[in-house]
Amino acid sequence: MTYGTILVERKDRTALVTLNRPEALNALNLQVMNEVVAATEELDRDPDIGCIVLTGSERAFAAGADIKEMRPRSYMDMYLSDWFTAWDRLGALRTPTVAAVSGYALGGGCELAMLCDILLASDTAVFGQPEIKLGVIPGIGGSQRLTRAVGKAKAMELCLTGRTMDAAEAERAGLVSRVVPAADLLAEALSVAGTVAGMSAPVAMMAKEAVNRSFETTLAEGVRFERRLFHAVFAVEDQKEGMTAFAEKRVPVFGHR
Numbered sequence: 001m002t003y004g005t006i007l008v009e010r011k012d013r014t015a016l017v018t019l020n021r022p023e024a025l026n027a028l029n030l031q032v033m034n035e036v037v038a039a040t041e042e043l044d045r046d047p048d049i050g051c052i053v054l055t056g057s058e059r060a061f062a063a064g065a066d067i068k069e070m071r072p073r074s075y076m077d078m079y080l081s082d083w084f085t086a087w088d089r090l091g092a093l094r095t096p097t098v099a100a101v102s103g104y105a106l107g108g109g110c111e112l113a114m115l116c117d118i119l120l121a122s123d124t125a126v127f128g129q130p131e132i133k134l135g136v137i138p139g140i141g142g143s144q145r146l147t148r149a150v151g152k153a154k155a156m157e158l159c160l161t162g163r164t165m166d167a168a169e170a171e172r173a174g175l176v177s178r179v180v181p182a183a184d185l186l187a188e189a190l191s192v193a194g195t196v197a198g199m200s201a202p203v204a205m206m207a208k209e210a211v212n213r214s215f216e217t218t219l220a221e222g223v224r225f226e227r228r229l230f231h232a233v234f235a236v237e238d239q240k241e242g243m244t245a246f247a248e249k250r251v252p253v254f255g256h257r
C-alpha cells in the first residue's frame with residue numbers, strides 16, 4: 001500500500017513508520033491519522049513483524065494536531081466525527097511500538113509519542129502540551145498520559161502554561177526511557193526494536209499487556225492479571241526454549257507467530 005504522508009519500511013522483523021509532512025512539521029491531520037493507523041494495524045497483523053518504530057524528522061517528530069485543519073470546525077463536526085478517536089487504535093496494537101523522537105513533539109506529537117510503548121528521545125527533542133495557548137486542551141490523551149508519566153506537578157504546569165520540556169528534563173521526569181545524540185537516534189531505536197522483535201512474539205505481547213494494565217487497574221488486580229499471564233506463558237513453547245537455552249548455555253531461538 002502507498003501512503004501520502006508516511007513512509008513505511010521493513011527490515012528483518014522490524015518496521016519503520018516515518019511521518020513525512022515536512023512542510024507542516026509533521027502536523028497530524030486526518031490523513032496522517034488514518035494512514036498511521038492503517039499502516040500500523042497492517043503491520044500488527046503481520047506475523048513477520050515483531051516491533052514497530054514510529055519516527056518523524058530531525059526537526060520535528062510532530063508539531064501537534066493540524067491547527068489549520070481544526071480551526072474552522074464546529075462542536076458538531078468534532079463530536080459527530082469523534083475527532084481523534086482513531087488514534088486510540090495505535091495504543092491498542094498488540095505488537096510493541098517504539099517512538100523515536102527528535103525535535104518538536106508538541107500537543108498531538110507528544111501524545112502520539114506517549115501512545116507508543118518505548119519512548120526514545122534525541123538530545124534535540126522538545127516535549128509539551130501547548131494547546132492552552134490556542135484556546136484548547138489536549139485531545140489525544142495528553143492530560144491523562146502525561147500526568148501518569150511525569151506526575152501531576154509537571155503535567156499541570158505544562159498543560160496550564162504551555163511550557164515545553166527539553167530532552168534532559170523529559171528523561172529526569174520519566175517521560176522518556178533514554179536520550180541519545182540526534183545522529184544516533186534512529187539506529188538506536190531500530191536496535192531496540194530489533195532486540196524486542198527477537199523475543200518470543202506472544203510473550204512480548206503479554207509483557208506489553210501486563211505493563212499497560214498497570215495504567216488501568218488497582219495494584220492487586222494488576223498483580224493478579226500479571227500472575228495469570230505468567231502462568232499462561234508456560235503454554236507457549238518459547239518458555240521451554242528460553243529456559244532450556246539458559247540451562248544449555250546457548251542463545252535461545254524463539255519461534256514467532
Ligand code: CAA
Nearest residue numbers: 023024025027063064065066067068106107108138139140
Ligand atoms: N498545525 C498546522 N501547521 C503547523 C503546525 C500545526 N500544529 N505546526 C507547524 N505548522 C506549520 C506552520 O504553520 C508552518 O507552515 P507555513 O510555512 O505554511 O506557515 C510550518 O509548519 C513551519 O512552522 P513554523 O514556521 O511555525 O516553524 P518554527 O520553527 O518557526 O516554529 C513551532 C516551530 C514552535 C513548532 C511552531 O510551528 C508551533 O508553535 N507549532 C504549533 C505547536 C502547537 O501548538 N501544537 C499543538 C497543536 S493542537 C493539538 O495538538 C491538539 C491535540 O491535543 C491533539
